Amino acid sequence: MLAVLGFVATLTLVTGLIHFYLWRRLVRDTTRPGRSRRAGSLLALGLAVLVPTTMVSTRSAGMSWLAWPGYVWLAVMFYLLVVLVVLEVPMLVVRLVGRTRGRQVGTLDSVPVTAPAAAAAGPPPTELPGGRPADDVVPDPSRRLLLARGVAVFAGLTAAGVTGYGVRTALGPPRLDRVRIPLARLPRAMDGLRIATVSDIHIGPLTGPAHTARIVELINSLDADLVAVVGDLVDGTVTELGSSAAPLADLRSRYGSFFVTGNHEYYSGVEEWVAEVNRLGLQVLVNERREIVTSGGVLDLAGVNDATGETAGVSGPLAGPDYDRALGDRDPGRPVVLLAHQPVQAQEAARYGVDLQLSGHTHGGQLVPFNLLVGLVQPVVSGLGSVDGTQVYVTNGAGFWGPPVRVGAPPQVSLVELRAG
The missing domain is CATH 3.60.21.10 (Metallo-dependent phosphatases)
Incomplete structure (x- = not known):
């Protein structure tokens, strides 16, 4: 009994951590606060619960109907994780390049002035519109959102395609x-x-x-x-x-x-x-x-x-x-x-x-x-x-x-x- 409880606890912890990561990349990074993010969060929570529930309950009488959606999602989850982890490095490179270019643009856009002109103009602004510090140059949020959505679409299509191929292979005749x-x-x-x-x-x-x-x-x-x-x-x-x-x-x-x-x-x-x-x-x-x-x-x-x-x-x-x-x-x-x-x-x-x-x-x-x-x-x-x-x-x-x-x-x-x- 203790072994079963330990297995269930470990499974729940691992799948919970995986779904938290998927939520960050596929929901939080691809949506703005609001209804879409709340809906995506609820879906991620439901899928996180589905995996251990499927593995524990599908051998019980009357619960076999849960096997197909639960186990297919387990495969999709696995390949989403693999694709997103592989993409972490190129995504990091893109973000670093974006920040570097942002700083370069900020440097080029600054116009040097003489000391008297600077004095006449008054003290430099400490904030940009929206309350962002003037020296805090960050990538365009809309571009960051577009990148995250592109990665999510690519990961989703790849995971779904690989899983579909895998289902066809598994259910086909043995070689x-x-x-x-x-x-x-x-x-x-x-x-x-x-x-x-x-x-x-x-x-x-x-x-x-x-x-x-x-x-x-x-x-x-x-x-x-x-x-x-x-x-x-x-x-x-x-x-x-x-x-x-x-x-x-x-x-x-x-x-x-x-x-x-x-x-x-x-x-x-x-x-x-x-x-x-x-x-x-x-x-x-x-x-x-x-x-x-x-x-x-x-x-x-x-x-x-x-x-x-x-x-x-x-x-x-x-x-x-x-x-x-x-x-x-x-x-x-x-x-x-x-x-x-x-x-x-x-x-x-x-x-x-x-x-x-x-x-x-x-x-x-x-x-x-x-x-x-x-x-x-x-x-x-x-x-x-x-x-x-x-x-x-x-x-x-x-x-x-x-x-x-x-x-x-x-x-x-x-x-x-x-x-x-």
Whole structure:
């Protein structure tokens, strides 16, 4: 409970500060005191309240209608912030240039007079009309207002355009990424074994069974040897989303379909979802491994729980990852592929000589330039990388979390082809 309250408080503080900045640039700087500024201020306040309200309440019964406006505004807010922050430097330069020119004009307009003439004219004026000090040369307020409005229009159009493109991308069909990965211990006779990999489907308030069915159809078209679903399948309970997950029962592969938990399963009733996924025909790897026996040899396929299980208050087998249980006491001559939701888990997996880890979690960043922040906490953001000698392939995910928006990281299903190294 305390963790939830802390999250809500932090979210409210951050979004409040962001909206205060947006209010300054888009309302205060672009309007004169009066009705327009009051209306803009009320709108900014309402949008500031909308964001945490959406993220807290959309999983409650009867509140899903709030998801679309709330999450779309979250994306628009993000890109308004990015554009305006980027424009701060050129705006500062323009203001400095304007002040410099104003001082130069003020100097040129001053007319030198002789001492007698100056005495006859009396003491110099100390104020200009309107009460402004004579030596206080500032840029023309109307020009400053025009500049602020131009920046606001540009930022608004850019944020709206990028968000619209991102919505279209996120709601479109997943793209297929084909990657060949050599494994030194893979027998020649197993060369070409193919694993259809998908993560972060995020069945939730903005998706339905059609979203899941489209992903299943793409995976089935690949005729893969194995299917790996590496976490974050859902954002809600089995009662709320069971019907939307039902198409997973149609998954087809030669040697089976497998699943490991992601952090969002722990927010959505992990025990019930593990039972439901098993019922749908996927084999849930709860800190365990399976021998994949083919005509060409044997591959160890292991899976570990997401690290969130360590702090989610879950007891028993689902209480966090247990690498020794999944990877210990195995034949070191066999190749081993590990399914683990977060790429950072490879730091522990590498100690067990894992050849390849398949992960998701990052969404490829989902919203550029957010991918730069993701890279600070995850060793691989998208595609193939290496962690302490273990190869790590990270798929972008086939769904989205929060805003139904993807920019620079399209939804993805990956076909991993193992090659004998």
